[in-house]
Amino acid sequence: MRALSIVVVSHNAKAVLLACLGRLWQHYPEAEVIVVDSGSSDGSAEAVQEGFPQYRLIRSQNRGYPAAVNQGLAACTRDYLVQMNSDVYLEAGDLEALWQAARAEPKAALVGPTLVTPQGRLQSFGPLYAPYYWNLRAPRAVAWISGALTLMPRAAYEAVGGMDERFFFYNDDLEWCARARRKGWRVLLVPRRVLHLGGSSTPKDPRFLAEGYRGGLLFSRDYFPALHGLHRKVVWLEAHLRIRLDPDPIRKAGYGLILNKINEGDLDTPFLP
Structure with missing residues (x-):
């Protein structure tokens, strides 16, 4: 599809990345593809240069997923901008479904599919997200969609902007969708099932768990200040209980x-890299 620019972000996931790019070349040979390698040490960048010289490669320090996405989006030249994780495996028709939904809704800013696991189950993003899937037979306006794969018209990108780089790895999609909606745009979930492996760039590191909580607190502080105090107390209590009861030392360290x-009052500084 000549209308598409596709940004693929990857970190130390060479085999998964190469499989992802192979599918893009098979199904979307006319798309502009930009690969952003976030400081990989596994030879990912070199493998892309060798195996897919037709794609533009941007080597970047690992400053988080939003920073990598923004670098890629800034380099796009087409009318519809797709950003995706390297562990999203596309089939023919997947991006067409998102593109058609965006064209049918002039105020669509972010459009995403229903993601499925390798076992064929709908991917869970928590109880607040689950109702979006219920009886989904046509594109539906929702509060937020997963940032694993999104399509954005250029007009929306220019109006809303890219991802918020204060979020390192989690909650960036939540903030992006909330900002788009506050600016009068719509977020659409499309009943097209797309395979997402999940977790390919997430090591077993307590900082990743802690980063998820930090991002959530940062989001509530900025978008729901009246509830932020309660949210902070709930997380504080959960952390204490988890430290006492959780048998996993990695998770226990993350809650610490x-x-x-929370005790320091510093939500703006990420735990990573």
Whole structure:
């Protein structure tokens, strides 16, 4: 599809990335593809240069997913901008479904599919997201969609902007969708099932768990200040209980990190890299 620019972000996931790019070349050979490698040390960038010289490669320090996405989006030249994780495996027709939904809704800013696991189950993003899937037979306006794969018309990108780089890895999609909606745009979930492996760039590191909580607190502080105090107390209590009861030392360490962050009152500094 000549109308599409596709940004693929990857970090230390060479095999998964190459499989992803192979599918893009098979199904979308006319698209502009930009690969942003976020400081990989596994030879990912070199493998892309060798195996897919037709694609533009941007080597970047690992400053988080939003920063990598923004670098890629800034380099796009087409009318519809797709950003995706390297562990999203596309089939023919997947991006067409998103593109058609965006064209049918002039105020669509972010359009995403229903993601499925390798086992064929709908991917869970928590109880607040689950109702979006219920009886979904046509594109539906929702509060937010997963940032694993989104399509954005250029007009919406110019009006809304890219991802918020204060979020390192989690909650960036939540903030992006909330900002788009506050600016009068719509977020659409499309009943097109797309395979998402999930977790390909997420190591077992307590900072990743803590970063998820930090991003959530940052989001509530900026978008729901009246509820932020309660949210902070709930996370503080959960962290204490998890530290006491959780048998996993990695998770226990992560809860200790977010507890320290709350006690210090510093939500703006990420735990990573």
